Amino acid sequence: MLNYRQLHYFWVVARTGSIVRASEQLNLTAQTISGQISLLEQSMGSDLFRKVGRQLELTEAGRQALPYAEQIFQLGEELETLLRAQPDQQQAPFRVGVADVVPKSIVYRLLAPTMEQAEPLRLSCREDKLERLLADLAIQRLDLVVSDSPMPSHLDIKGFSQKLGECGISFFATAALAERHAGAFPQCLHGAPLLIPGPETVVRSRLLRWFGELHISPRIVGEFDDSALMQAFGQSGSGIFIAPSVIAEEVCRQYAVVLIGQTEAVRESFHAISVERKVCHPGVVAITEGARRELFTDRR
CATH class of the missing domain: 3.40.190.10 (Periplasmic binding protein-like II)
Structure with a gap:
């Protein structure tokens, strides 16, 4: 099983660029961090760093591991922030992926109604290629994807499209x-x-x-x-x-x-793609209703 403490040491070293700077940030000795990363490399069966002069560089395995570590600890920070918040201050997260071909002005106009909800939402937007966004939607890293096309039929991903206008x-x-x-x-x-x-x-x-x-x-x-x-x-x-x-x-x-x-x-x-056939998330409801009521209307 993956040792997340060791993975955290790897992540900090990769971000800071050296074991010395990581030890200062983590308040641990350089020997402790180096030893824990060595144990992680042994358990993974791959070297994550290599020495180039006095510097550390990520190996190919290290470069592949780093984005996963970034996501793991970013989610951990978000979870900690959520749980530490007072009950009346907690905001429901609303994670939206936006296909990079959709005009930014349209994106803003579509998402703006989510900021006006009686129950506060914490909007998180990520722009990327449609197929990568849909892959994250399938594993529930995203609540919604906004695209200029409906769910592609050739992808083996369960998703439902709603035409916004x-x-x-x-x-x-x-x-x-x-x-x-x-x-x-x-x-x-x-x-x-x-x-x-x-x-x-x-x-x-x-x-x-x-x-x-x-x-x-x-x-x-x-x-x-x-x-x-x-x-x-x-x-x-x-x-x-x-x-x-x-x-x-x-x-x-x-x-x-x-x-x-x-x-x-x-x-x-423009289309909203989600994993639910029936719209339930208040953010998705706000987007679909706002698009039909304000943006894509007959008077326009």
């Missing part, structure tokens, strides 16, 4: 770039420099298919999985970029750009 897309550019490509929309996009979402996004294929149907060929100058980075390049004048139409006004204000045009022929959708 959908909308058309809008095209934006700096005033100077918009003036250079003035004209009727969407024909004005023909030959114009365009920044598009990366291949992992659902909207990309829909966008390219729409261009093909209209016989419009923009000049693609950049592809981005991260929508915030795409918008930053758009703000600099590198090219025209897209965003969901429900946040069009916000994009114009935040990035000092102008709206070139909008289309409902290309639509983005």
